[in-house]
Amino acid sequence: MNSLISKRLEGKVAIITGGASGFGENTVRLFAKHGANVLIADVQDDRGNSICADFVSTPSEVIYVRCDVTKEADVKNVLDTAVSMFGKVDIVFSNAGIPGNPDFSILDFDSENVKRILDVNVFGVLFKE
Template sequence: MRLEGKTALITGSGSGIGRCTALLFAKEGAQVVVNDVSAEQGEATVSAIREAGGTAIAIQADVTKASDVERMVDKALATYGKIDVLFNNAGISGVGAVHETSEDLWDKVVNVNLKGVYLTSKGVLPHMMERQAGCIINMSSCVAEIGLMKRAVYASTKGAVLALTKSMQVDYAPYNIRVNALLPGTILTPFVENYLKSSYDDPEEALATIRKRQLGGDLGRPENVASAALFLASDESSFVMGSPLYVDGGATFGKMA
């Protein structure tokens, strides 16, 4: 029980990596605050946790709205009395080169992927600072380190999240708060599957192309990222601070011959 006695708030945990992480954290003893913009998906995650014997509540909130975030943090603290772990997982994608990206899409992706991290962290940090303890995990991406076709706004936000993570760690280390980033590669989630079906004439061909970027020859699974998040959330990573943790199948630093 690597998170026994801890309370974890996970944004965007109604599906995909967030849901998988919520289930794993609960299995490891955490009280989980499940957040999603979709109340239905958030409740579905909580139901799965409770069916497995875990403890969780669902809070519907839009991480781009300060009032929603304030309400979410207040309810989490009222329910469990503390927040030990914040996983800023909520995020969306945006496809297109700069000249193809509309202003509306740019603003939408920036709001969720970057402003959402800022607002939720801002809401939780005073509590962690008062307790002189806490762990924050920010969801970046390997595209923060590599070039990837038609991902202008997505890459911009994930690069910003990585830079923000490092800056936050300097600011909050005196309060015994650790801040680290996860940098996944392409993970086979329902979102990615739907994206492939809707964006390519031949989804299988597109999937084969993506697989070639991975040294292992396949895409990651949500469980791969959830396990990395568990390490960062646990006391086992007590000396890991301001660090990017790559979960990308070798896409960042490897190259097939």
């Protein structure tokens, strides 16, 4: 049974936004473990490249592409890169997200903070080419 589970994503190509940390990083590692080729799309360059280094000698290929999901050109570049490198995209995990200011108070409403949260967490998953 273990051998079947370990290859259930073999031949699949996944894009994971926010893949350099947290849930995204764990998903990158899980998908690669199960045979997928994975493109990490994130703004955390050092973390993204570090994760890729962990998969140098494995059957799964993991690459990092800098991507701010609030910029349509960045999202298009991620999709173009995935297709160029792997020939297709099977899975897109729109995981990128930010919490905003944790000390937020309605009395200190900051429209720029709220706009940034909405741009990343809501509109960022809608951009596609």
